[in-house]
Amino acid sequence: MRDVAVVSFAQTPFVRHTNSNDAELVMEVVTAALDRAHLPRHDIGFCVSGSSDFLTGVPFSFVAALDAVGAWPPIRESHVEMDGAWALYEAWVRLQHGDIDTALIYSFGRSSLGDLQDILVQQLDPYYLAPLQPDPIGLAGIQANALLDSGRFRERDFAEVVARSRSHSQSNPNAQLRKPVQASALLDAPYLAPPLRKHDCSPISDGAAAIVLATGDRARQLSKRPAWITGIDHRIETHSLGARDLTRSPSTERAGKEAGATKSALDVAELHAPYSPQELILKEALGLDDKVSINPSGGALGANALMVAGLVRIGEAAQRILDGSANRTLGHATSGPCLQQNLVCVMESRS
Amino acid sequence: MSEIIKGMIAPVKLAYTMNAGRASSRFLRGLYAHKILGQRCTVCHKVNVPPRGVCPTCGVPTEDDVQLSETGTVTTFCVINIQFDAKARELPYACASIILDGADSTLFHLVQEAAVDQIRMGMRVRAVWGPTPLYSLESISHFRPTGEPDAPFESYKEHL
Numbered sequence: 140m141r142d143v144a145v146v147s148f149a150q151t152p153f154v155r156h157t158n159s160n161d162a163e164l165v166m167e168v169v170t171a172a173l174d175r176a177h178l179p180r181h182d183i184g185f186c187v188s189g190s191s192d193f194l195t196g197v198p199f200s201f202v203a204a205l206d207a208v209g210a211w212p213p214i215r216e217s218h219v220e221m222d223g224a225w226a227l228y229e230a231w232v233r234l235q236h237g238d239i240d241t242a243l244i245y246s247f248g249r250s251s252l253g254d255l256q257d258i259l260v261q262q263l264d265p266y267y268l269a270p271l272q273p274d275p276i277g278l279a280g281i282q283a284n285a286l287l288d289s290g291r292f293r294e295r296d297f298a299e300v301v302a303r304s305r306s307h308s309q310s311n312p313n314a315q316l317r318k319p320v321q322a323s324a325l326l327d328a329p330y331l332a333p334p335l336r337k338h339d340c341s342p343i344s345d346g347a348a349a350i351v352l353a354t355g356d357r358a359r360q361l362s363k364r365p366a367w368i369t370g371i372d373h374r375i376e377t378h379s380l381g382a383r384d385l386t387r388s389p390s391t392e393r394a395g396k397e398a399g400a401t402k403s404a405l406d407v408a409e410l411h412a413p414y415s416p417q418e419l420i421l422k423e424a425l426g427l428d429d430k431v432s433i434n435p436s437g438g439a440l441g442a443n444a445l446m447v448a449g450l451v452r453i454g455e456a457a458q459r460i461l462d463g464s465a466n467r468t469l470g471h472a473t474s475g476p477c478l479q480q481n482l483v484c485v486m487e488s489r490s
Numbered sequence: 491m492s493e494i495i496k497g498m499i500a501p502v503k504l505a506y507t508m509n510a511g512r513a514s515s516r517f518l519r520g521l522y523a524h525k526i527l528g529q530r531c532t533v534c535h536k537v538n539v540p541p542r543g544v545c546p547t548c549g550v551p552t553e554d555d556v557q558l559s560e561t562g563t564v565t566t567f568c569v570i571n572i573q574f575d576a577k578a579r580e581l582p583y584a585c586a587s588i589i590l591d592g593a594d595s596t597l598f599h600l601v602q603e604a605a606v607d608q609i610r611m612g613m614r615v616r617a618v619w620g621p622t623p624l625y626s627l628e629s630i631s632h633f634r635p636t637g638e639p640d641a642p643f644e645s646y647k648e649h650l
Contacts, residue, residue, distance in 0.1 A: 160511020163543045166551050180549050196506035206542055209549020253506045261502065270500050 143234050144358040144365030145486060147175035148454035148461070150348040153315045153442030156251045157345035161190070161200055164247045164347040165207035172243070172349035176361040180209050184239025186216045187230050189223035189246040190446050193258050204247055215239075222246065223348060223450030224411075224472030224482050230352050231371055240357040247347035248446040255343060255445070262475060264378045275476060276340055279414040280332030282385040282477045286416050287334055289386045291423075294334050298322040300415040301338045301440060308437020315342050315442040341413040341443030348450045350457070366460035366468070366486040370398030373472075373482035380477060391424035391471070391481040398469075398483040405431045405485075406465035409452035411473045413439045420478060421471060435459070449473065453484050460488045513543030516555060521629040524619050528593050530554040536594035540627075559591035560617040562633070563641040565649045569606045584609045588633060589649045596649050599627065603634035612640035 149171035151157075151164060159167070165188075173180060186208055192200050201218045210216065217233075219225045223246025230242035259275040286292050302322040308314035320338065328336045351361070358365040374390035374397075376383055395401070408431050412418035422433065434440075436455040439448045449472025459465035466488045474480040510518060513529060517540050520527040529541035529552040537556050538545060545552050567586035573579070584606045587596040601609050603618075613635060620631035 156509075158509070158512055160509070160514060160542065163511050163513065163551075166544050166549075169549070170551070193504070196504060203542065206544045206546035207549060209545070209547060211547040249509065251507075252509060253504055257504055261504075265500060266498070 141235055141237065141354045142358070142367060143231050143352055143354050144362070144367040145350055145453070145457035145461070146353045146358050146362035146365050147172045147351045148348070148458050149175065150313050150451055150454060151346040152313045153344040153346040153444055155315065155343060155345070157249060161195065161204040161247050161249070162206045164249075164345075165204045165245055165349075168347045168349035169207050169243065169245055172245075172351050176351045176353075178241060178351060178361060183208075183241055183243045184215065185230060185233045185242040186214055187218065187226040187233070187242065187244055189219045189221050189226035189244075189450065190248060191220055193253070193261060194248055194250060194445060195252050208243070222446050222448070222472050222474055224453055224470070224484070225373065225449075225474070227350060227352070227450060227453060227484070228371060228373060228482060231368060234352060234354050240354045241361075242352045243349065244352065244450065245347065245349040246447045246450045248444040249345045250343045250443075250445045251345050259476070268380065276332045276335065278380065278476045279340070279417070280335045283334050283339070283414065283416040285385045286420065291386070292416065292419050294326060295322065296419060297334070297339050297415040298325040300412075300418045301325055304415075304434055304438050304440040307435050308441030311437045311441060313346075313442065314437045315344050317437075317441065335414060335416075338440075339415040341439040341448075344442045344444040344448075346442065346444040346447055348447050348454055350450065350454050362461060364461055364463060364488055366457035367489055368484060369487050370400070370485040371483070372397035373480065375475070375480040378479075383477070385477050386420065388420050388424040388478045388481060391421055391478065391483065394481050394483040395425040398485045400469055400483055400485055401426045403467060405467050405469050407432045407435055407456055407459045407468040408471065409434055409436060409438065409456040409469070410471045411439055411449045411452045413443050413448070413473070415440060417473070417478055425469070425471070425483070449482065456484070457486055460486055511543060513541045513552070517541050518625040520557075521627065522623045522625050524623070524629070526558045526560065526590060526617070528556045528558050528590075530556050537592060538595045539590065539593045539597060556592065558593050561636060562588045562590035562593070562615060563646050564601065564609065564611060564613040564615060565589050565596055565646045566611060567601065567609050569609070582606050586615070586633070587649075588615060589646050594649075597627070599630060600632040601634070602632040608635075610640070612643060612646070614638040614641060
């Protein structure tokens with residue numbers, strides 16, 4: 140295996156409505172990520188993006204976003220109709236081929252243009268589930284109820300996840316929700332989809348993110364302190380929600396094991412949990428103890444641009460290594476209803 | 491009965507609010523005011539129209555708006571003989587790729603006020619504004635021949 144590292148990360152501030160189009164959003168983060176690595180555009184070995192046409196309602200919307208990369212002379216390019224975290228996985232695999240030594244990954248999402256409650260229904264099983272139109276918050280509510288019924292957690296635990304996330308997002312200038320809250324006060328708020336309250340759900344966000352990966356000596360040239368990827372894996376569970384134990388995440392557990400998540404101590408874990416109870420499920424699945432700082436960025440409860448928030452978790456986890464504040468971190472991304480698909484990326488510094 | 495089900499009805503309706511972004515919004519406001527705006531790239535100095543806030547060749551932001559001429563040259567065209575648009579048009583009609591004077595990328599639009607068998611590469615054309623200003627390329631009703639001599643092939647060969 141070739142050694143691959145994150146050498147730079149950039150993100151837009153996340154907002155409820157952006158005035159930028161996709162190419163303008165991508166331009167902002169691609170330029171910043173390349174500038175931070177002092178990497179000229181024509182030196183990028185491979186370019187891969189993650190986005191979804193369902194968000195903008197525009198077919199092949201990723202092609203227009205490619206304008207921000209400058210695809211002339213023609214470049215090596217790919218796209219996944221997934222969160223950018225899976226684009227990063229493709230780039231990591233591509234770098235293993237051995238003929239190139241850098242890759243640019245970006246993702247963009249304007250969740251504000253459509254109605255996510257309708258759009259996310261389209262990812263469900265089209266025969267038995269989608270025709271019933273179960274909205275994503277409703278499904279997350281079913282999962283949260285199952286978690287309460289398991290006796291492992293109480294509503295108070297959900298509120299504490301929210302309070303801790305908000306206290307972190309307060310110091311993240313890119314987060315959308317930055318107002319601190321008290322867990323006890325949250326329990327007085329009305330239900331949205333019982334037992335979920337509004338604050339248990341991630342906000343609707345617009346934004347973009349980009350990461351530059353490099354191999355071996357090239358990574359050491361581009362960054363003083365690269366975040367070396369020591370393990371990366373993704374796993375998926377059945378489409379059928381009724382066949383899953385929604386209170387557990389075996390796909391996260393398996394991906395975490397394959398990526399070597401708990402082989403040695405982690406300083407930081409950025410978990411992509413769009414609903415507060417999901418963070419508790421993920422923490423258990425990954426076997427994280429209380430010494431690990433969970434979501435110092437504020438996590439998806441602070442901002443959750445669809446198709447971007449998973450890549451941001453990896454970027455935030457990498458950034459702690461790049462800036463010297465951590466030595467071993469984990470970035471996690473999820474996709475699908477109720478944590479159906481999960482990716483784990485473990486990164487380390489090296490002296 | 492063991493009949494195989496071969497179809498089911500699953501209606502889907504998704505509504506979107508369009509947001510053109512900064513550069514495209516300026517372009518669309520320009521069309522409403524009967525102006526065609528492009529953007530010049532600071533690296534390759536080419537003028538892109540419609541502008542999208544970035545130069546697709548160089549991958550750099552573009553902020554330098556340029557008002558373009560209403561006249562241009564047909565670089566290539568096609569004659570349409572079937573109805574496929576929701577808007578029924580009189581058949582046959584021609585759609586052309588047009589390089590506006592001062593621009594480095596082409597626009598697609600209708601060429602009318604000419605018999606379709608007279609439309610040719612190099613033909614000089616001018617925008618005809620429609621009766622109602624719109625935030626759309628349809629603010630231009632169509633392009634019509636100017637009657638000038640055809641542009642030499644050399645002048646537009648890089649835009650084919």
